[in-house]
Amino acid sequence: MSRPMEKTEILHPSLQEVHQSVDTTRPGSLWKKIFAFFGPAYLVSVGYMDPGNWATDLAGGSQYGYTLLWVLLMSNLMAVLLQTLSARLGIVRGRDLAQANREMYPSALNFILYLLAEVAIAACDLAEVLGMAIGLQLLFQIPLLTGVLITALDTLLILFLQRWKIRRLELFIISLISIIGISLFIELWMARPHPIEIASGFIPHLPDEAALYIAVGIIGATVMPHNLYLHSALVQTRKIHRDEAGIRRALKLNFLDSFIALNLAFLVNAALLVLAAAVFFHSGHTEVAEIQDAYHLLEPLLGNHLAPILFGIALIASGQSSTITGTMAGQIVMEGYLQLRINPMLRRFITRMLAIIPAVILISIAGEHAVGQLLILSQVILSMQLSFAIIPLIYFVSDRQTMGKFALSTPIKMLAWLVAIVLIYLNVRMVVEQISGYIIQSDSIIGKISAIAGGAGFMILLLITWLYPIRRKSLVQKGYHLHKPQTPTPVMPIHPYHKIALALDFSEKDHAILAHAFAQGNPNTEYLLIHVVESVSARILGKQSFDQESQQDQQQLAAYVRMFEEKNLKAKGVLAYHRRGKEIARIVNEEQADLLIMGGHGHRGMKDLIYGETVNYVRHHVHIPVLIV
Template identity: 45%
Template sequence: MTAARPDRPSGTQPAQPQREHDRSAPVHPLDDVLPGEARVFEAAQESLAGRRRGARGLWPFLGPAFVAAVAYVDPGNFATNMAGGAQFGYLLLWVILMANLMGMVVQSMSAKLGIATGMNLPEVCRERFSRRTSVALWLQAEVIAMATDLAEFIGAAIGLNILFGIPLFPAALITSAAAFAILALQARGFRRLEAVIAAFIGVIVVAFAAQVFLADPDPAQVAQGFIPGFEGSESVLLAVGILGATVMPHVIYLHSALTQHRVVGASDEEKRRIFRFELVDVVIAMGIAGIVNMSMLVIAAAVFHENGLTEVGGDLAEVADQLGVHLGHHADILFGIALLASGLSSSSVGTLAGQVVMQGFIRRRIPLFLRRAITMAPALVIIAVGIDPSRALVLSQVALSFGIPFALIPLLLFCRDRSLMGSLVNRRATTVAAVVIAVLIIGLNAFLLEQTLL
């Protein structure tokens, strides 16, 4: 997504050559979707000019990665991490760490594409690929958007059920109303939406920090979990599930849009500086997401695995119930709050990503509220007909695995193209690392897909 490019303050230099006639230039199609704020633009210009340093210099650039990082702590992650800790204790902590490092590389490349080109990934695909290919990519991305919303919407509904005992269908309707309210924040500027998303992440962090304290895990065993290893084929399969859920295709599209017009560099040097700021944003946001995921597994290991409850994890309602039984102190409520915050924030972000996909691939937009209504319809149907919501969560993750190559491979191709990326083109080492990550993620998702469906 992009923040709008507000008129530059009097007396400042243009942020890019085209900006010399900003007042008469046409507005970018996404500007009215994600309006920006002039004060953020001014503060960013001061940071680039060296007049703001340290935390003050970084502040205008923080936000995009936090929005993208929501996908790394969505309800699907809750299920895989809890199952991993319940079945194998601390064994797979190293997998979460590795998965998070992979995510940092991919998300930083997506952010870099937006900074270097002024376009998001779907727009670059439309420019570089044929019309037929762009339409095909758009169609698969729309299916992925629905699968994404399915997992996140159901997760939020389960969270409401845990907290208030509301049946799933009414809980789903309440979730839809809350998501509409979150999306309405865009009318007041995208910075406010970023702040709300960051607050949701903060709620998740606090909830799991409290549960880790209550679970009181053994530090020595936690440390051993970072030593790579497996225990049988089942642990390998679960590790594949954790890795396969790492990179979500919709946030690969989204992150490039979040940075494409937020702060625009007038020169190669400014673009490099902007990217360095955004890289810090990625490291902080993804680092927090990684800590949250590790906390989930640690809690499950300490509470479930050590008490012989190795089958707990797949059903999130059962997870909450057992946490309340074994930890007390309203641990089930804390889990429900975290799950609700995850579902609401990730669902809203998924809707924004869907808008980027449609505008980018085929130059079409529909009102965000209409898109939200369309993408949440499958979740409402599934809940209404009584399909097991936890099973639906798993199947949605399988569907998402189909979409990863269609986002990740074009990103790799574009980021290594010097004619497109200019001074921000990938270094050879970065390209090699990214190719290894892509092959690993795609291969493991294919393996997970085979094991799930056969």
């Protein structure tokens, strides 16, 4: 029986900046070791309580009371199983789902799967945008369209949070989950639902055909495809012993992590449904299907002005927590499928714009009442992509060639395929019903043909995804490398530097820059001393500036040049104006320097936006070695 692949076989692991950053192998108490594993599933769980779930839970509770609680429980059990399989893939093989797909499927199919995953992430982000915008509107009376535009500012929060270590990020997400849970359970205490009636909701039955449709919506909104990509990467943030005992321990503790976190998500969803049942269903307001309606009815029905405020706060926390994990999922998908790594801020901006633009267009044209339709659309899109994540996942964790003794046992494998078939059937049914409804209502022949062609393409792609792994002898056809492997070359001697450029800012950092310059040079080296004046006058007048700062900087630069000449070294001073990075790069290139030495600015995050990033700009615009002091 073959052993599972070692993590060291992946040259560039998933979420490399936090890969194995939490060491679970250190000696310590039993509880400390257990809690070291806890965290990844909480980041995943926020996808199970995002604003897209709120609409289905509120509709189910207001129309059918507690009747559909069993559907929530069943979908939660399915989610626990699938997320556990996702964690197993990451722990045993050291692959996230996108990386594993790239290794198995051909390039063309991989690209299609990548596009579907990106569409699903954008659809999930759409629900988060709308949820946060609704929350802002309800709490602060901000127009919905304005609220949608405000959500673009959360890219600044992502910029700040991405600097954190994974444990701090996990604690931040857990704090948002706590806000959601506490807010909803206070409202439950106000509503005082009957425990016996709640218990009756766990008896499986469906009153009518419409209840089946809502049940399908609840299940479709619960199991999120991007969470399967996310979980398989997050578990790799834990450093574990790679022997059999260490892997089994990691599997058990991650299952416990998933079980607790996802059941907390179930309690949040159940609280929403029970709240809707206790407040709306019992008072005859069975038509409540939108979040705004629920908000406005809470205060008169509960007789407490605090109820709608807590509802709005929980909604905003739900949207914000989901948007953070959605960004991480997008990074995993792009790197895994395309072997492409881009700036996280740019990645976040693209994803957010894909959500904001359609929301702005539809709200501008159709008005605020179109928000409910947009939320439903986002869930349908998620349903369409779910099958393409579940099918490969079960194949991977069942494969004994790559998973070894950690491959799924036959009973668990049968259960996994049963869950997959149920979910795929329900989601395919939802897609078919949506397409059929469009065909019946639409008067456009082109639209009907496009809908039929889209549905047929969806079914063909689903069959290919399902059948392709069956004909393969191995589920690993090619290795995964984010960058092309390089052949080691002999170490070549470095020629002496003839001209060394120094970027000086006339601060205490100059001493270190000068010291490194002397260490890298020789008696024949010429030193190019650069300083950029950034006064208001310099920004406007450039070289014509003659303010006090320009004069003092010219004198300081001349003093540095004299110091070099006193040591019998050749030196030249160049004073530039206005833009640091641009001017330093221009002078270095024009003077044909061999080496550039400059100081780090010592700030990051929000300060980069305020003060700018000189080092990053310069290193991308020069073609010589850059030494950062």
